[in-house]
Amino acid sequence: MTENLLERYQRSMTNMFGTPAQALVKGEGVYVWDADGKRYTDFLAGIAVNALGHAHPAIVEALTEQAKTLGHISNLFTSLPQVGLAERLLAMAGISEGAAFFANSGTEANEAAFKLARRHSHAQGGSRPKVIALQNAFHGRTMGALALTWKPQYREPFEPLPGGVVFVPAGDIEALKAQMDDTVAAVIVEPVQGEAGVRDFPPGYLQQVRQACTEHGALLIFDEIQSGIGRTGTWFAFQNPQVTGTADPVLPDAMTLAKGLGGGMPIGALVTFGKDVSELFTAGQHGTTFGGNPLATATALAVLETIESDNILHNVRTVGTYLEQQLHALPIVKTVRAYGLWQGIELDTEAITAQGMRLPEGGLAPKVVAKALDYGYIINATDQTTLRLAPPLIITTEQVDPLIQDLPNIVAETVAEAN
Incomplete structure (x- = not known):
């Protein structure tokens, strides 16, 4: 067979x-x-x-019950599961002001994050054309996400890729600081690099990256597609002292999620932190037909509720x-x-x-x-x-x-x- x-x-x-x-x-x-x-x-x-x-059973029940009412409605409308999931993610991240955008996968979430960086540049007169990513990083295989991905065998067959991306050695704060100036729109980092072999950084590195971004007005974007939703033992890796090397969370300006969020259903998310970052996108600047539909978001809610209740x-x-x-x-x-x-x-x-x-x-x-x-x-x-x-x-x-x-x-x- x-x-x-x-x-x-x-x-x-x-x-x-x-x-x-x-x-x-x-x-x-x-x-x-x-x-x-x-x-x-x-x-x-x-x-x-x-x-x-x-x-x-929780996923089977959520899928079954939601399919009896609404499966897909497009983003011309909203639904209780969609709004409920956004609220839940913001609460889990510990932020009072923020917003969620739902896509269908991790690479789509990172596409949205890349566009968020571009919006940040345009909001400042186009003076920030540069995005910094790390060597050994993996952020996806669509063209924007691939531009942020380090591995040559993934990148080279599809070049030229979207420009403006600079790679620096992973974990080398001095190399990152050498590239940091007021032309940087964003730095994107996996708190633990999964495809590189589950590798973290020297203690305090993420906090130093946070400080460098703050000093130069750049966005810090955490790719939590593999590390998020409890994988490291906290909801998100940026909350995990073992990962951050600090007692307090290292808060990004945005994070991307997927994988464990849907428990098997296709869903991705870009979560933005704070009012200013959350208002960079305006109506019509990005979108998705299937993203955030009732079936996917109801299942994701069931995943989060089960992780908490059990x-x-x-x-x-x-x-x-x-x-x-x-x-x-x-x-x-x-x-x-x-x-x-x-x-x-x-x-x-x-x-x-x-x-x-x-x-x-x-x-x-x-x-x-x-x-x-x-x-x-x-x-x-x-x-x-x-x-x-x-x-x-x-x-x-x-x-x-x-x-x-x-x-x-x-x-x-x-x-x-x-x-």
Whole structure:
């Protein structure tokens, strides 16, 4: 059955994603099943999307009940779920004045953020043409978001991209300050760089970026598309002292959200902080047909309400700490970069080569990901040596334990097959 579906996929779908690893047909909680009936523990959650896992009753109920009344109405109208979700996000961010714009994805949210930076420039007579982004950043694949994304293999096939973007080394505050002047419209930063391998910055870096933006009148935009909605153990990473290195939140002027916000439904958001920033867009300057429709926003509200009512942020911190400790104890692991249930695992390739063993062609981590599927685990590689885990926020220590026990064997088998 799986083989047949994959053959049909190759005949009918574009090759943008290569050949899928499996054809999945069902999910429940932290588990999914393929078309042949094999079960997998999902340690990726649709790339940090399925915050409540698969087929969570709260999401099923929200979708079902909302579909009985209004599914889509366009943005010529509003709805109770749309307004309620905007109010909830502003309250979670701890801001008294602000605004939300709803899109359909993370890259669309970052497109809106890029346009917000341009509006900030135009509001000051067009004197701020420059946007600063960080090396190793990932902000999306549409043209504006791609212009903010560092990886050459993503950018180069589509150049020339929208101009005015300057990249500086991630975590180097002096390099950023060297580019900061009154021609900068905005600085966009992932509080933790997800696609780079779940990497944060030196303590106090985000606060120093905030200060530099304030001094020069530039907007600070946080891309919280992966890090937001409880992934690090707080609602947003800018509220997390482990991420910011400070006791108080480091407040941006705007942030983008997606992934976990909809729990599997397509939704993105640009949230602006303060009256002046929130009034940069005026009617007709940006838009979306589907964004913020009742179905997506009702589901997002259910996700937020469930995370709060079930004390899931506590679970993220508790299970995240347990997972980090158990991974650190494995001899195959060089280091773990852990932020709640978002962890980058650096494999100890030096120890492997020191034993006279060859590493797999194409990198150890991608081959480990493929071998993990054989064992019944869905994990991810961000580069040749780094594994990324971003499981549903509801995962338990008991559900984590099997991967901990099997990971050494998965790596050992992967290496053995390359020798």
